[in-house]
Amino acid sequence: MKRAGAAAAAAALLVALASGIKDYGGTWDRLSRQRSEFAPLSAGERAQEPGTAQLLPVDAFDFFRAHVRKGERYAIVVKAGSFQAGVDRPQATRIFARYYLLPAIQIADPARAEIVFTVGIDPHTLGIPFAAVDKFGGGAYYAARVA
Amino acid sequence: MTGSLAGLVAANVLFIVVGAELLPLLRIARTRAQMRARLALSYIVGLAAVGVLAAHLALVHVPVGFVELVVLVVVLAWPAWRRWRALPSGPRVPVRFGIVGTICFVAALTLLGHAARAFEVRPLVEWDGWAIWGMKARALYDFGGVQHTVFTSAPYGPLQHPLWLPAVESVGFRAMGAYDGTLIHLQLALLAIGFAAALWALLAERVPAALAGVTVLAIVAADSVLRQLAGNLADIPLAFLVALGAVALAAWVRDGDATLLPLAALFLGAATLTKPEGMLFAAAAIVAALVAGGGARLRGTLFSALAVALILLPWRIYVAANGLKNPEYDLGDALRPSYLADRSDRFRPALAGVWHQVWSSGWGLLVPFALVALAAALLAGRARVAAFAVVWGVLSFFGIVLIFWISVVPVELTLKWAAYRTVASLVLGAAALAPLLAGEAWLSAGDEAQAAFAARLRRLRASRPSPRTQ
Numbered sequence: 316m317k318r319a320g321a322a323a324a325a326a327a328l329l330v331a332l333a334s335g336i337k338d339y340g341g342t343w344d345r346l347s348r349q350r351s352e353f354a355p356l357s358a359g360e361r362a363q364e365p366g367t368a369q370l371l372p373v374d375a376f377d378f379f380r381a382h383v384r385k386g387e388r389y390a391i392v393v394k395a396g397s398f399q400a401g402v403d404r405p406q407a408t409r410i411f412a413r414y415y416l417l418p419a420i421q422i423a424d425p426a427r428a429e430i431v432f433t434v435g436i437d438p439h440t441l442g443i444p445f446a447a448v449d450k451f452g453g454g455a456y457y458a459a460r461v462a
Numbered sequence: 463m464t465g466s467l468a469g470l471v472a473a474n475v476l477f478i479v480v481g482a483e484l485l486p487l488l489r490i491a492r493t494r495a496q497m498r499a500r501l502a503l504s505y506i507v508g509l510a511a512v513g514v515l516a517a518h519l520a521l522v523h524v525p526v527g528f529v530e531l532v533v534l535v536v537v538l539a540w541p542a543w544r545r546w547r548a549l550p551s552g553p554r555v556p557v558r559f560g561i562v563g564t565i566c567f568v569a570a571l572t573l574l575g576h577a578a579r580a581f582e583v584r585p586l587v588e589w590d591g592w593a594i595w596g597m598k599a600r601a602l603y604d605f606g607g608v609q610h611t612v613f614t615s616a617p618y619g620p621l622q623h624p625l626w627l628p629a630v631e632s633v634g635f636r637a638m639g640a641y642d643g644t645l646i647h648l649q650l651a652l653l654a655i656g657f658a659a660a661l662w663a664l665l666a667e668r669v670p671a672a673l674a675g676v677t678v679l680a681i682v683a684a685d686s687v688l689r690q691l692a693g694n695l696a697d698i699p700l701a702f703l704v705a706l707g708a709v710a711l712a713a714w715v716r717d718g719d720a721t722l723l724p725l726a727a728l729f730l731g732a733a734t735l736t737k738p739e740g741m742l743f744a745a746a747a748i749v750a751a752l753v754a755g756g757g758a759r760l761r762g763t764l765f766s767a768l769a770v771a772l773i774l775l776p777w778r779i780y781v782a783a784n785g786l787k788n789p790e791y792d793l794g795d796a797l798r799p800s801y802l803a804d805r806s807d808r809f810r811p812a813l814a815g816v817w818h819q820v821w822s823s824g825w826g827l828l829v830p831f832a833l834v835a836l837a838a839a840l841l842a843g844r845a846r847v848a849a850f851a852v853v854w855g856v857l858s859f860f861g862i863v864l865i866f867w868i869s870v871v872p873v874e875l876t877l878k879w880a881a882y883r884t885v886a887s888l889v890l891g892a893a894a895l896a897p898l899l900a901g902e903a904w905l906s907a908g909d910e911a912q913a914a915f916a917a918r919l920r921r922l923r924a925s926r927p928s929p930r931t932q
Contacts, residue, residue: 320842320903327835327900328673331893334827335566335679342683343573346580349692353583353644358464361644364585365592385604413618414597418604421617 394435465638473637481508483542493552523607527636563671581647591694599631669901686824731773746857815877835896842903
C-alpha cells in the first residue's frame, strides 16, 4: 500500500506540474496585455477608470468633486433613466459618487445636505433655498450650495 | 494625485522588519537555525500583523502610516533582539532543495514579478474593487478611522465586511503620501509574493522540494488567482491567509510542532478580519485540527482557537455596538430548520453552483492535485493529515453552500456574482495542503525503501563470512 501511496504522490506532483505549465503561458500573456493596455494611460485617466469602465460621465463627477470639501455632506438627486450603457442612472450615480467624491459624505436627504448635486433635474424645483447654483454639461448637471 | 512608489516600497520593507522581529517574539522561531529557515515568512507575518493592528486601531480612530510603522519597528526591536540573542543554535532545520523544486519556485517568483509590473499601472476597474474595497480603503486613509458614517450607514454598505484589506491599503496610501488607486495594486502583487515565499518556507521544511515548488507554481499560475487579485477584491487575499493558516495548523496536527500555532492563529485571525467568510474557513480549520489531532493536540489547538477569537473580538464588538447587519444573510438562520426547509428549493442550485465553480478551469488542476494527494496519503495510511484535509474541505465546501442557501438574494444572482470567488479559499487551501498529504506518502515510502535496503544489507553482511574469520 505504501508503494501505491508513493505512486499516487508522484502522480500528484505530475498533476501540479502539469497545472503550472499549462496555465503559465496564458497568465503571463494576460498580464502582458494588461500592462500594454493601461501603461499608456495618464494618471488622471487611471483615476477616472472606475467610472470610465462603466461608461459613466466621469467629467460630470469631476465637476461635482470640484464643489465639495473633506467631510462635507452632499446629496445627489438623479432623474430616473439609464446612462448610455444601459446602467441604471440613479443607482450608478450614487454608487460611483460614494467612491469618487470621498472624502465628502453622501447622504440621502437633500434638505440635510450642505450641497446638492442633480443629474437631469433643475435644483430650483426641489424647494430648497440655495446660495449658489453652478451648471455643467449644458444644464444636465448642477451643483447647488444650500443657503 | 499619484502616490510615491518609494514610500510604498519603504512601508513594505518595514513589514519585513516587523515580521522578522515577530518570529522570535511569537516563538515561531525558537532556535537560530529555525530563524534562518523561516526568514522567508517575515514579510507575510509582518503584513498580517500590521494589517490586524491597523484594522483594530482604525476602530478607535488611530491611523497607521509610515511613522507609526517606524515606531512599531523600534518598539519591537529591543525585546526581539534580546529574544534572538537568547535563542540556542539548535539543530539544522532540514529545508530541502532540489533542482525541480527550485526551478518551479523561481518560475513562480518570475511570474509574480511580471504581475507586479502589470499591477503597478493597473487602475481600479472591477465594480466591487472600487465600490466596496477601494472605497473603504480610501475612507480609512481620508478619515484615519471609522468615525464617519461611511462605515455605519446603509448607503455605504456592505457594512459587515471587516477591515484587514482596507487597513493594509490605507497604510500604503499614507506611506505613498496620497490616495492612488493604481499604485496600490503593487501592494497586492507583493502580498502574492509574500504568500509564495511563506508557503515555500512552510512546505520545504516538511516535504520534498519538488512538491513544494510545483505547488507554489501551480497556485500562482492558475488563471483565476492573479486575475481575481488584480480586481482589488478581498477573496484572494483571504484565500492566501486561509491557505497559510490551514497549512500551519495541519503541520501542527501532523508533527506536534508548537512553533506553528502562533502562525496558524495569526493567519486565521487575519482571515476572519478580511471577509465574513473568513470565520467559516478558520472555524473549519480549528474543528479539523480538533478531530484529526485528538487529545494529543487538544490544548494547542484550543489556544490557537482562543487567539483567533481574540483577534476577531474588537471587530465583533464594533459590529454589535453599531448594529451592523449583513443584508444578504444571517448565520443564525443556518441553525433554524424551519428557515432552511422554507428555502429548500435553493439547496440544489447552491450545491451545483458551488461544485461547478470549484471545478472551474480558472483554477487549473488544483482540485485534482489535492484529490490525488489525498488518495496518496490514504493509501500510505497517513490518517492524521488526511483527516484534517477531509474535515476542513468538507466543512468549508458545505459552509459555502450553506451561505448561498440561507441568502435572501435570488440564488441564480448570488451564485453568478459571488460563487466564482467565494470558492477561492477552499481551492487554494486544498492545493496548499496537498503537498503535506502527498509528502506523507512520499516520505513514508522513502522510509520503507530505506529500511528495506538497510535490512537487505544487514542480511547480506550476515550471510557472508567475514574475511578475518576465513
